[in-house]
Amino acid sequence: MALDSSGKQQQQRPRPPSSKTRDARLKLRRTPNEEHEPENYEDLPLDFSPALFSSLERYLPEKILNSTRIEKARFMSELLQSYSPATELNRIQRHREYRQRILSSYQRLHGDIYTLDPARFFVPSFLDAVSQPSEERFRSMIVPSAPGIYTFDMLQPRFCEMLLAEVEHMEKWVYDSRSTIMRPNTMNRFGVVLDDFGFESMLQKLVDDFISPISQFLFPEVCGTGLDSHHGFIVEYGKDRDTDLGFHVDDSEVSLNVCLGKQFSGGELYFRGVRCDHHVNSESVENENYDYSHVPGRAILHLGRHRHGAKATTSGHRVNLILWCRSSTFREMKSYQSDFSSWCGGCKVDRQNRMQASVKATMELLNRRTAEKTLVELSSTPPAD
Numbered sequence: 001m002a003l004d005s006s007g008k009q010q011q012q013r014p015r016p017p018s019s020k021t022r023d024a025r026l027k028l029r030r031t032p033n034e035e036h037e038p039e040n041y042e043d044l045p046l047d048f049s050p051a052l053f054s055s056l057e058r059y060l061p062e063k064i065l066n067s068t069r070i071e072k073a074r075f076m077s078e079l080l081q082s083y084s085p086a087t088e089l090n091r092i093q094r095h096r097e098y099r100q101r102i103l104s105s106y107q108r109l110h111g112d113i114y115t116l117d118p119a120r121f122f123v124p125s126f127l128d129a130v131s132q133p134s135e136e137r138f139r140s141m142i143v144p145s146a147p148g149i150y151t152f153d154m155l156q157p158r159f160c161e162m163l164l165a166e167v168e169h170m171e172k173w174v175y176d177s178r179s180t181i182m183r184p185n186t187m188n189r190f191g192v193v194l195d196d197f198g199f200e201s202m203l204q205k206l207v208d209d210f211i212s213p214i215s216q217f218l219f220p221e222v223c224g225t226g227l228d229s230h231h232g233f234i235v236e237y238g239k240d241r242d243t244d245l246g247f248h249v250d251d252s253e254v255s256l257n258v259c260l261g262k263q264f265s266g267g268e269l270y271f272r273g274v275r276c277d278h279h280v281n282s283e284s285v286e287n288e289n290y291d292y293s294h295v296p297g298r299a300i301l302h303l304g305r306h307r308h309g310a311k312a313t314t315s316g317h318r319v320n321l322i323l324w325c326r327s328s329t330f331r332e333m334k335s336y337q338s339d340f341s342s343w344c345g346g347c348k349v350d351r352q353n354r355m356q357a358s359v360k361a362t363m364e365l366l367n368r369r370t371a372e373k374t375l376v377e378l379s380s381t382p383p384a385d
Contacts, residue, residue: 028079028332032058039069046073047092048080048229051204052328055228059329098182099196105177106197109169110162114198116205121159123297126152133213142218146290148274148306150218154299155321160260164319167234170197184233184322185251190242191235194321203232207325211301215254215325219303221342222253223327231324234260237267237310238317245310247272249280252304252324253331259294264316268293269300272307279346280307288345294318303343 038057041050053076057065064075084092108114118127129141143151170192174181184191194203212227231251237243244267257269273288275281284307291311292300302308304324334340341347 028059051228055328109166113162116202123153126154130210138217150301155297164260188235194232222330227325227327229326233322236319237313244312247309250304250324253327254325255304256323258299258321259296260319261296262317264313264318266312266314267318268311273345274303274306275346276340276344282346
């Protein structure tokens with residue numbers, strides 16, 4: 001475990017519990033302590049996002065909740081690690097070393113875009129809506145393009161240009177230094193993970209201060225308690241790059257996709273309905289089908305479980321900023337559920353089918369009883385003279 005006693009409260013590190021003790025001890029509350037104010041974990045050396053710890057804190061059992069910050073962080077680290085196999089923990093360690101190599105060698109081109117500056121980054125309509133969040137302001141900015149899909153103008157052209165130049169600078173550095181680069185995911189062969197190059201704090205602030213409030217308004221069923229971690233990256237499409245992207249779902253609760261440019265044609269996103277794991281391959285219905293054409297600076301926001309893909313970019317070069325936003329509390333609570341009809345189209349159909357089958361069975365039972373009653377009445381009626 002990376003966590004030590006270098007936080008604000010210096011305490012001796014306790015002996016790690018045995019696996020048997022850990023299994024019995026590492027359990028969260030089912031409902032959060034809404035009155036508790038979480039602590040900040042940004043200054044601690046953690047294997048997971050500090051925001052994730054702050055989000056989980058409200059779900060700690062009472063005994064741990066009243067302990068020191070270091071003890072709470074250690075407990076949550078053990079909890080998160082207990083969900084991760086040894087291979088995943090090894091991957092985390094290798095990834096940390098990979099980031100450290102980049103951050104110690106890479107020279108930034110535009111250092112000022114690594115710190116969030118809303119006035120310079122966002123267009124006025126977006127900044128006005130999120131400066132004093134309210135349902136009225138959100139509705140004035142957001143266009144409900146299709147069920148569960150929302151679009152809005154977000155990034156200023158100058159910021160898009162600077163971020164594009166920074167990405168090109170990253171790729172040149174990778175080539176010149178003969179370094180290896182981890183791609184954004186298993187489906188994209190081109191692009192960079194912005195978090196690996198030092199954008200993690202800036203993007204998390206973007207999630208905390210802007211995307212999370214909007215998402216809590218638009219998608220309360222999956223992020224009512226807020227979004228607390230992210231995966232931020234750039235994808236590139238065009239000649240000598242990826243051309244399209246297959247049908248898939250994201251590893252996120254909410255996904256933000258913003259086109260940065262440049263000149264291109266094609267590359268439309270196509271959506272085919274929201275599904276849980278059990279129904280991810282089920283058929284879509286007509287009102288779930290929607291295609292979206294990218295516009296530089298304009299964002300599209302949707303559930304990560306909204307099945308989608310990208311059509312071929314037929315000419316030019318398209319670059320997009322993708323932010324997968326996650327909620328640790330939703331993922332924890334999801335493990336106790338089996339019906340996701342509040343957001344999964346497949347579960348909704350199953351629920352409707354169950355209700356129709358129940359109504360049908362009830363009607364058949366009532367009809368059978370009515371028929372039986374009629375037969376009894378006929379058999380008990382004396383014959384007419």
